Amino acid sequence: xSDYTPKPEHKFTFGLWTVxxxxxxxFGSAVRPHKSPAELVxxxxxxxxxxxxxxxxxxxxxxxxxxxxxxxxxEFRKALADTGLTVPMATTNLFSDPIFxxxxxxxxxxxxxxxxxxKTMRAMxxxxxxxxxxxxxxxxxxxxxxxxxxxxxxxxxxxxxxMNFLCEYAxxxxxxxxxxxxxxxxxxxxxxxxxxxxxxLAFIESLDHPEMVGVNPEVAHEHMAGINxxxxxxxxxxAGKLFHIDLNDQYPGRYDQDLRFGSRDIKAAFYLVxxxxxxxxxxxxxxxxxxxRTEDFEGVKDFAxxxxxxxxxxxxxxxxxxxxxxxxxxxxxxxxxxxSMSAFFGKYSPEKAAALKAQxxxxxxxxxxxxxxxxxxxxxxxxxxxxR
Numbered sequence: 001x002s003d004y005t006p007k008p009e010h011k012f013t014f015g016l017w018t019v020x021x022x023x024x025x026x027f028g029s030a031v032r033p034h035k036s037p038a039e040l041v042x043x044x045x046x047x048x049x050x051x052x053x054x055x056x057x058x059x060x061x062x063x064x065x066x067x068x069x070x071x072x073x074x075e076f077r078k079a080l081a082d083t084g085l086t087v088p089m090a091t092t093n094l095f096s097d098p099i100f101x102x103x104x105x106x107x108x109x110x111x112x113x114x115x116x117x118x119k120t121m122r123a124m125x126x127x128x129x130x131x132x133x134x135x136x137x138x139x140x141x142x143x144x145x146x147x148x149x150x151x152x153x154x155x156x157x158x159x160x161x162x163m164n165f166l167c168e169y170a171x172x173x174x175x176x177x178x179x180x181x182x183x184x185x186x187x188x189x190x191x192x193x194x195x196x197x198x199x200x201l202a203f204i205e206s207l208d209h210p211e212m213v214g215v216n217p218e219v220a221h222e223h224m225a226g227i228n229x230x231x232x233x234x235x236x237x238x239a240g241k242l243f244h245i246d247l248n249d250q251y252p253g254r255y256d257q258d259l260r261f262g263s264r265d266i267k268a269a270f271y272l273v274x275x276x277x278x279x280x281x282x283x284x285x286x287x288x289x290x291x292x293r294t295e296d297f298e299g300v301k302d303f304a305x306x307x308x309x310x311x312x313x314x315x316x317x318x319x320x321x322x323x324x325x326x327x328x329x330x331x332x333x334x335x336x337x338x339x340s341m342s343a344f345f346g347k348y349s350p351e352k353a354a355a356l357k358a359q360x361x362x363x364x365x366x367x368x369x370x371x372x373x374x375x376x377x378x379x380x381x382x383x384x385x386x387x388r
Contacts, residue, residue, distance in 0.1 A: 004312040006048040012308045013051035013088055013284045016040050016058035018258075019300050023293040031293055032300070037072065038079035043297070045083030047304045051284060052085050053132075055093040056123035062097060073129075080130070088134060088284045089180075089244055090127025092120045095140035095188065105162035106142045106155040106193060117162060121169055128175050134244045134283070135170075136216045137163075138182040143189030155193055160206060167209040180216035180243040185225045187256050196222065197232035201239055214243030218288055219272070220250035220258055223265070230272045237279055245276070247307070248289035258289045260303050262310035270384055273311060274318035285311060320383050327383075330376050 006012050020040050022030035035043070037059050044052055059076060060069045080087070094104035094116055102108060104116035127135060142159065144150050163179070170177045181204065185195035194200050197217045204213045215236045222229040236242040249259035249269065262269035276285075291303035321327055344356045382388035 002316055004309045006308040008050050011050050011284045013053055013286045014044055014049055014304060015288060016052060016054045018288060018290055019043055019304055021290040025293065032297060036075065038075040041076065041079035041083055041085055043301065045085055047301050048308065049085065049304065051088045053087065053089040053286060055091050056126055057093045087130040087132050089136055089286065090123065090132040091136040091138065092123040100141045103141045106158045108150060113158060117165060120166060124170065124175065128177065133176060133178065134180055135177050136180045136182055136244060139192060140188055143192035145190040159193065163213065164208045167212050178243050179213045181213065182216040182218060184221040196227060197236055201236065201241060204241065214241035216244040216246060218246035220248050220256050223250035223252050224256060226252045229268065230275050233272065234275060242281065244283055244286060246286050246288035248287065260289055261287055261307040262314060266384060270314050270317060273314040274321065277315055277318050317383055321380065327376065327379050330372055334371060
């Protein structure tokens with residue numbers, strides 16, 4: 001059996017809000033005691049994580065005094081030094097406080113929109129203070145329950161104005177930051193604007209500084225809507241916009257479950273890991289998930305170790321898939337190209353179009369060819385189930 005011990009080069013990260021979750025839900029109160037940010041850093045150091053990420057108020061409570069904030073930061077900084085953990089990413093909580101009940105950047109109230117900008121600038125300062133290079137924006141309240149309440153065109157314009165403002169702030173402060181936008185179709189709002197990674201990619205191209213802005217896709221958010229997550233990640237990668245990624249698991253069509261990575265759809269998780277490893281993704285593998293409500297903090301450690309272990313197992317399975325002679329022979333056969341069609345592809349020309357229109361095709365024979373995808377898929381299952 002291979003060694004599935006996480007190492008710094010794997011870049012496994014967790015948020016303070018993930019391992020710090022106390023297990024409350026809409027139907028029940030907390031089942032685990034509060035732990036300070038520093039205590040959570042030590043917990044992550046114990047299980048072998050590379051880094052820790054935070055919302056501004058995960059680290060500093062929203063009503064903390066300046067003296068309280070400095071004391072928390074001092075304790076947190078010591079924990080980072082003691083464990084060797086880094087802070088690769090930071091973000092802002094623009095969804096918990098009642099002021100954001102109708103959104104932050106898209107709120108109808110200009111005072112809310114202004115406060116959201118102020119809060120985000122201060123949170124960016126905090127993230128940079130601890131070394132963050134990626135700044136994530138999840139618009140959890142940027143949506144509606146009734147479309148009587150907001151003009152969606154105005155909401156998009158407000159979001160664009162906010163992102164342009166914050167990009168300029170980062171440039172003015174000379175911050176070495178990339179922004180990553182995180183899509184979600186619904187919950188906690190009935191409908192959230194820019195609900196998928198594809199929506200976010202289109203929105204980014206309308207910004208003043210699109211080069212600064214990418215995406216942070218999350219497994220659960222796309223699976224909620226029944227979307228193939230790996231395809232969205234591939235689109236983001238191909239566009240040069242995969243700045244960060246959130247790993248967890250999710251049953252389609254259910255509320256946002258944030259299950260342990262790979263614990264529900266092992267096949268989808270395999271294809272995702274294989275894609276990330278095959279293309280050489282160099283960013284963090286961030287686990288935005290929570291331990292079951294049944295667990296104490298020993299169970300939280302089991303959860304965190306399980307996320308990382310499953311990723312490493314699937315990474316090994318991806319390497320096995322890529323090295324399997326029968327799998328590779330099938331892929332070579334499936335993708336065989338004798339070069340006879342090469343003249344018809346690439347950049348258009350009138351001559352190429354005329355030649356293609358004159359080209360004869362044996363439609364029936366081509367359509368009768370078996371592609372052997374069933375065999376290929378079963379070989380994938382054999383590898384995943386450990387019988388190959």
